Amino acid sequence: MLTDIAPGARILCRDAEWLVKSVALSSDGDRIIEAVGVSEFLRGRRIRFLEELEKKDRKRGLQVLKPEETHLVIDETSGYVRSLLFVEANLKQTIPEDGRIYWGHKAAMDALNYQLIPATKALQMPRQRLLIADAVGLGKTLECGILVTELIGRGKGRRILVVTTKSMMGQFQKEFWLRFTIPLVRLDSEEIQRVRSRLPGNHNPFHYYDRTIISIDTLKQDREYRSYLEQAHWDIIIIDEAHNVARRGKGQSASQRAKLAERLATRSDTLILLSATPHDGKPESFASLMNMLDPTAIANESNYTKNDIHDLYLRRFKKDVLRDLNQSIPERNVEPVEAIASPPEEAVFRKLHDLQLVSIDRGKSAGQLFKTTLLKAFLSSPAAGLETVQNRLKTLQKKLDISTELDQAELTDLAAGLAAIDQGSFSKYQRLIQLIKTEFQWTGKDPKDRLVIFTGRLETLRFLEAELPQDLRLKPEAIARLDGGMADIDQVEIVEKFGYENSPVRILIATEVASEGLNLHYLSHKLIHFDIPWSLMTLQQRNGRIDRYGQTRKPEIRYLLTRSQVERMDEVERIIKVLLTKDEQAIKNIGDPSVFMGVFDPEKEENLTAAAIESGVSAADFAEELDRNAKGEGDVDIFSWFESESGDTDEGVSMDSSQGEPLVETGSLLSLFPSIFQFTATALRFINSQTSPVHNLQINEDEGFIELQLPQELKSRYDRLPKEIQPQDNRLLYLSDRPEDMMRAMEQARTEDADWSAVQYLWELHPLVEWISDRCLFYFGRHQAPVIQLSQGLESDEVIFICFGSFPNRRGTSVLNRWVSVIFKQGKFQRVEPFAETQKRTELGLHELPNSGTVNIDDLLPLRSPAIQQARQYLQQERQRFQDQLNPQLEAQRERLERLQGYHVEQLELRWESDNISANLKQDKQQKERHKIDKIFQDYRDWVELSMTTESEPYLKLIFVIQQA
Incomplete structure (x- = not known):
């Protein structure tokens, strides 16, 4: 194996010269060399070589150009511009080896301190595998972009895959490009067909694009494409809204989404999960996400502690980052808006109160009564209530027994009452019009003042879409709708139109499909809940569409309620108001509103609210129950280990004790140019x-x-x-x-x-800069280094050979880089110093350089070999120091894996002790699981050994020579 092949090396292969861009290991241990053409007829062409295959070709082979044979050349350009550009392009090949932030804080955003912390935490990990679980609206996409930027700068981000929801594809793609110039090709349904038509049938389309974004639902529905994806390997995989891919509940059952994500987790060294609602209260569900990040961390998915996984996630709430956010998100204003039920609505409330469904609700558990479903639908709109009744009547008509006839009579009577409520007697809708026109004084004329209206019911959405244009004197195109039944392309288009100032859209009416992740705050700071979800998690997600990082105006949030004279029906609205109060309390004091219910799943929260309503509990008693849950006095497990006892949620990141905030260190790399x-x-x-x-x-x-x-x-x-x-x-x-x-x-x-x-x-990451850098690397011919004459900073007869050296780890990734200056005086070796010191004393790049073009190359040629020898010796010493620092970490990883594997085996034996199956079958299954554990840990050991051990010989390149003028 040629150990001196590393990014930046020039090689001869197939009768042409190539510049090595990256080196990686294939699945069978062979090195894959990605290179770009240097020779004129191949310039800019990218290719991959298998080192073992090329070495077998004796005629052509694969040759690394030796640094001591580098040709020294005269640069005749004015001011040595060709040389300076060549050196700068080589400097840009340098990869940082510490955990400081070098690029991310300079992205096109007002980066806040807390947003840099995920990258800082991840860069301290052996592998960058992290769940970013910050609360809604804090900017998880931007935090992810900062981390990905740092990985790209470190040579770890050539191939990137982002998996997200249909509605988020366009937004995620834009954020990554506009702020970080990370180009993601959007593989929506149309692009997938286009790629398929262009490639031969046996080609993997995921090898065609290096950086892509795709919908999890598209993959779930397309078996062939899913297979292609699982066969590809990536440098970085990002799974957005990751709670959608967690396993739900106990046991081995998993959705298609979960199975797909688990397979993808093995196809990349770096895995970034994003979710504001990362768990559903079940340890098994959260463990499934943690196991994607590190399958060695958890031995028993039903019984583990914070200490097992605290390195794998980062979670902050708005209250935790207020110091940073005060300048970025104005404090929101939230108000309930009440409508007084009209006589036809009161009639329906009485019917609902007295409703007796003998057959339908027989044997139903708490929170599951159809009577409650009807109430919830009616509280959304009479149209939604009527649709619910009519659908159930169609079902009942297929049954022919006496009990269903009684229910049919009850529902038919209720349907008549619902149908009697017209637009004028729909009090909540009339109150909505009053709110918009009078209290908001909203006319729809200001394109920067748009409304977001949420409803949980599709039939209510249709009603609002039909009625609002006339009552608000808007054109039909001023109303846009967003629901889950729309195609991915249509969803993306609607979200984009809502953010365009010249778009005619003024109101977006949306179901819960718009409640996750979307940026709706650019032209909107007013959000109305036409109906109120019975889930605190859904409330949080909805409000986060406008109450989020980047909002410049005070978010105005309104909740519409209908008050009734029927006491129990009115108590229902008071119970719902409790949810609104707890949501605000959480934002200001607690962080996670889901702790009040403790079930950590929107559907389960709704069932809990429904159960409270059905039990006849008062709003006051319901509030007390939620408070007990939040204090940990209830029976629910609220995953309190998300928070440390000190309140510090940024574990693994150094802290400034005087400020109580994590320290984020930034750095800068050597450069000959000021910018x-x-x-x-x-x-x-x-x-x-x-x-x-x-x-x-x-x-x-x-x-x-x-x-x-x-x-x-x-x-x-x-x-x-x-x-x-x-x-x-x-x-x-x-x-x-x-x-x-x-x-x-x-x-x-x-x-x-x-x-x-x-x-x-x-x-640095823009394609133009990458192209220029590659081009500048070719400014001198094969195996050439320019000579520059300086008139300041050098002693008489001083000559400096500047070399770049790097050591890859055994996976082919460069982990140690050094720029060194080998100094000679009067032809005799003096010392080796870091190039940074040389640049400082010579001020190279700070001043214009006169170029006489008269350099005596012959006197320098004998110094090449001793210069390379001294540089190699210096680099070996640096490598030894680096490895000495790395070895304790390597040993700690070995000990950790040994300890964890023993615990996994112990837990395996405990699980099988209580199983009543036959001994032979038990032994067979136990052996299979033991083999699986052994493979997981051996794979991890191999990765650790290869990643944390450097090759013994450096890649070494003579870049240029400085001589006194």
Whole structure:
């Protein structure tokens, strides 16, 4: 095995020269070398080599160019610009080896301290496998983007897969591109068909795109595509709204979503799960998510502690990050809005109160009575109540017994009462119109003042969609609806239109499909619950659509209730008001509103509320019961170990004891240019002076933007990026390096009804910068290093050979990088120093350099071999220090795995002791489970050994030479 192959190395293979971009191990242990063409006819072409296969070809083989044979060349360009660009491009190959934040805090966002903490925590882990479980509205997508940015910068993010819900695909894709320039190709139903038509039948479409986003439901429904996905390997997998892929309940039963996620978890080193509601109160359910992250952590899914898993998740609530948020989210204003039931509605309330369903509700458990279902539907709207009654009558008509006839008579009478409630006597709807027109003084004329109206019932949604345009004097296109029955493309389109200022949409009416994850706050700060969910978790999710990071106006939230003179029916609304009070209490003091009910599942919370209503409990008694649950006095397990005793939820992150906040350290890498803008501008000007200029190039340093027409070589790279980011109709590519300008451009795009901002963020991850960096690496020929003459910072007759050295781990990933200066004086070796010190004393890159073009190369040639020898010796010492620091961590991992494996085996034996099956069958099943445990731990040991042990020989490259002028 050629140990000196690492990112940045130049190799000869198949009679051509290539630049190594990454090195990874295949499933059978062979090294996969990804490279980009350097030779003129292959320039920019990407290819993968299998090292073992190439070595077998004796004629062509695979050769690494030796650093001591590097040709020293004269750079005749003015100011040594070619050399400076070449050196800078090589500097950009440097990979940080610590846990500091180098790029994420510079994204196009107002990054707050707490949003950097997940990346800081993850970078301290052997493998970046983490559940980010922050509460609704705190910016989990952005926290994820910061972490992914850091991983890309460390060479760990070439292939990325994001799995999310249908409605979230477009939003997630935009956030990753506009703020982080991470391009995700959206594989919606249309794109899947397009890719299939372009590829041969036996090709895996997930090898066609490196970075994709896809809906979990699309994968669930498409067996063939799901198979392709499971066969692909990724550097990073992100599962958004991860609670949707958790196993529910005890035992081995799992939904298609859960099975798919469990298989995906094995296809990537890095796994990031995102969810504001990560558990349903059952330890087995939460354990399924933890096992995706680390299958060695939990031995008994029904019995484990916080200490087993605290490294695997991060969870904060609004109250925990108020210091950061006070500048970002104004405190919300929440008010209940009451309607007085009309006479026809009172008649229905009386019928519901007196309703006796002999057959339908016989044997039903608490919270499951159809009578309660009818009440809940009616509290949404008479239309929803009538639909519910009519559907049940159709079912009853198929049965021919006396008991059902009595129920049919009751329901028929109720249906007549519901049908008698017209629009004018629908008091809550009339109160809605009054609220919008009078109290909000809303006319729909201001495109930046839009309404979000939630309802849990589809029939209520249809009623509002039909009636609101006329009563609010709006055109039909001013009302948009969003429900779960819509196609993925339609859902994405509706959400995007609601965020465009030029769009005619003024009101979004949505069911619960819009309650998870969506950003609806750009042009809206008013949200109305037309009906109130009987679940605190659903309330939290709904409110989070406008009460979230990035909201600049005070969120105005209103809850509509209908008050009745029928005492028990009115008590129901008072019980529901208790939920509203507890939700506000949680936001201000507790954090997680679900602790009040302790069942951690929206459907179960609704059943609990229904059971309270059916039992005849008072609102006061219901409130007391919820308070007992929150204090841990009830019978429910509220997963209190999510919170540490000190209130610190940021375990694994160093703390500033004086401030009580986690410390986030940022760092910067060596550079010869003051900014990425200066590097890009200098490189483009230099390219423009060559034989193939960049057309329509405009560089404005005062305003910080660059404009150009895509060169053909760069355009070919864009062809496999999302079509949304490619300049359309031969328009110019416009880039800004100022985050504040980018954020303004995002807002401007929404005012112009644009899908994507025409401005793109100019920073390290942008495809243009990556293309320029690759091109600059080719500015000198095969195995060449330029010589630069400096007039300051060097002693007389001093010569410095600057080398880059790196050690990969045994998985082929670079983990130790050093830039070293080997210093000679009068032809004799003096010392080795870090290049950072050399740059500081010579101020290389800070001043213009006169270039006389007169360099005596012959005197330098004899120094190459001793320079490489000294650099290699220095690097070996650095490697030993690094490995000495790593070895205790490696040993700790070995001991941890040994201890955990023993505990897993112990728990396995305990589980089988009480089983009554035959001894032979028990032994057979136990052996299979033992084999599974052994394989899990052996795979993890292999990963740890390969990842935490460096190769003995460095990759070493002579970059350039400095000589006194």
